[in-house]
Amino acid sequence: MSTKTSSLSTFEVRRTDHPVPDTERAALLAAPKFGTVFTDHMARVTWTTADGWHDRRVEPYGPLSLDPACAVLHYAQEIFEGLKAYAHADGSVWTFRPTANAARFARSAQRLALPELSEADFVESLRALVEVDQAWVPRGEEMSLYLRPFMYASESFIGVRAAHEVEYLVIASPVGAYFTGGVRPVSIWVEREYHRAGPGGTGAAKCGGNYAASLLPQTVAYDHGCDQVCFLDARSATYLEELGGMNVMVVDADGTVRTPEVTGAILEGVTRSAVIRLLADAGHTVREAPVALADLLDGIRSGAVAEVFACGTAAVMTPIGRLVGDDFDVTVNGGQAGPVTMAIRTELTDIQYGRRPDRHGWMHRLV
Numbered sequence: 028m029s030t031k032t033s034s035l036s037t038f039e040v041r042r043t044d045h046p047v048p049d050t051e052r053a054a055l056l057a058a059p060k061f062g063t064v065f066t067d068h069m070a071r072v073t074w075t076t077a078d079g080w081h082d083r084r085v086e087p088y089g090p091l092s093l094d095p096a097c098a099v100l101h102y103a104q105e106i107f108e109g110l111k112a113y114a115h116a117d118g119s120v121w122t123f124r125p126t127a128n129a130a131r132f133a134r135s136a137q138r139l140a141l142p143e144l145s146e147a148d149f150v151e152s153l154r155a156l157v158e159v160d161q162a163w164v165p166r167g168e169e170m171s172l173y174l175r176p177f178m179y180a181s182e183s184f185i186g187v188r189a190a191h192e193v194e195y196l197v198i199a200s201p202v203g204a205y206f207t208g209g210v211r212p213v214s215i216w217v218e219r220e221y222h223r224a225g226p227g228g229t230g231a232a233k234c235g236g237n238y239a240a241s242l243l244p245q246t247v248a249y250d251h252g253c254d255q256v257c258f259l260d261a262r263s264a265t266y267l268e269e270l271g272g273m274n275v276m277v278v279d280a281d282g283t284v285r286t287p288e289v290t291g292a293i294l295e296g297v298t299r300s301a302v303i304r305l306l307a308d309a310g311h312t313v314r315e316a317p318v319a320l321a322d323l324l325d326g327i328r329s330g331a332v333a334e335v336f337a338c339g340t341a342a343v344m345t346p347i348g349r350l351v352g353d354d355f356d357v358t359v360n361g362g363q364a365g366p367v368t369m370a371i372r373t374e375l376t377d378i379q380y381g382r383r384p385d386r387h388g389w390m391h392r393l394v
């Protein structure tokens with residue numbers, strides 16, 4: 028962190044002259060399509076090597092002007108985060124474990140040779156934006172305001188080194204229930220040829236480059252009639268790592284839950300750690316250990332594995348009903364959502380929406 032970073036995180040608010048009219052906003056909030064609708068403002072902080080982080084502001088949402096030589100367009104020096112703001116019944120607005128996202132953002136910055144943003148600036152940027160745009164927080168069942176902090180190399184320079192100019196922004200997008208018409212198990216293509224991350228690479232950082240690497244295998248998954256792709260370890264293609272944007276867990280018939288340990292190639296999900304905690308609270312033994320694909324398939328076929336699910340902020344917990352690969356196609360739990368998956372999913376969303384006591388102190392009030 029730059030020594031010039033101020034500990035005073037005050038964001039100056041520069042309001043738009045052209046907010047979306049109330050009736051139009053109400054129509055947009057009624058059925059938002061994920062990631063397509065954005066609020067009136069965005070939060071922003073600028074960094075230079077000379078001045079550190081400065082010019083903390085909330086400003087009108089709008090296009091960025093980039094020089095064609097802008098470093099991020101060439102070398103992908105970029106990181107991001109994803110979390111949600113939830114409206115509670117009393118009208119207050121909360122987010123879930125923002126300091127965990129702030130800490131991960133700082134780790135991602137370190138790996139991508141970007142400047143670290145302080146936890147205070149990260150959390151205040153969310154609060155300041157949501158306060159200004161609080162009318163955009165949807166109130167319906169399982170709806171939320173998705174918050175997308177990101178940071179990129181903004182310097183116009185195509186030499187290869189860490190940029191001397193960086194922008195941090197937060198944009199916000201109202202989102203509906205991930206599953207419309209109830210939770211539906213997904214089918215997963217298990218990819219052997221392509222990997223998203225390797226030993227010593229950027230797998231543990233939340234960076235756009237990892238997603239770029241996951242897009243071709245994602246189309247391979249679609250070609251095989253699957254919804255999403257699960258990656259295996261790059262060294263041996265033997266062990267499960269994670270999906271393109273979600274961690275994966277296996278529930279054994281004896282109630283034990285297994286999930287790959289975060290070894291450096293896997294993104295450490297905030298949802299993952301919360302789910303591990305709730306599972307442990309519910310009396311499950313949770314083992315963070317390698318999960319071999321061959322063992323998993325044997326377990327599914329024999330009945331030793333009861334449920335498989337994926338977890339992440341966007342969908343919370345997604346049951347996996349089918350695993351498909353070059354030489355296998357297996358159904359998990361009869362293709363149905365399992366009871367452990369659904370119980371923990373309900374408990375977690377109840378905490379997030381303020382319907383159940385927040386016994387772990389995970390919720391952080393924004394407005």
Ligand SMILES: *Cc1c(COP(=O)(O)O)cnc(C)c1O
Pocket residue numbers: 109233269270271272273274294295296297298299338339340341
């Ligand atoms: C963001 C992300 C996750 C899930 O993390 P959460 O903090 O739970 O949202 C898992 N895997 C990858 C690759 C991700 O980018």
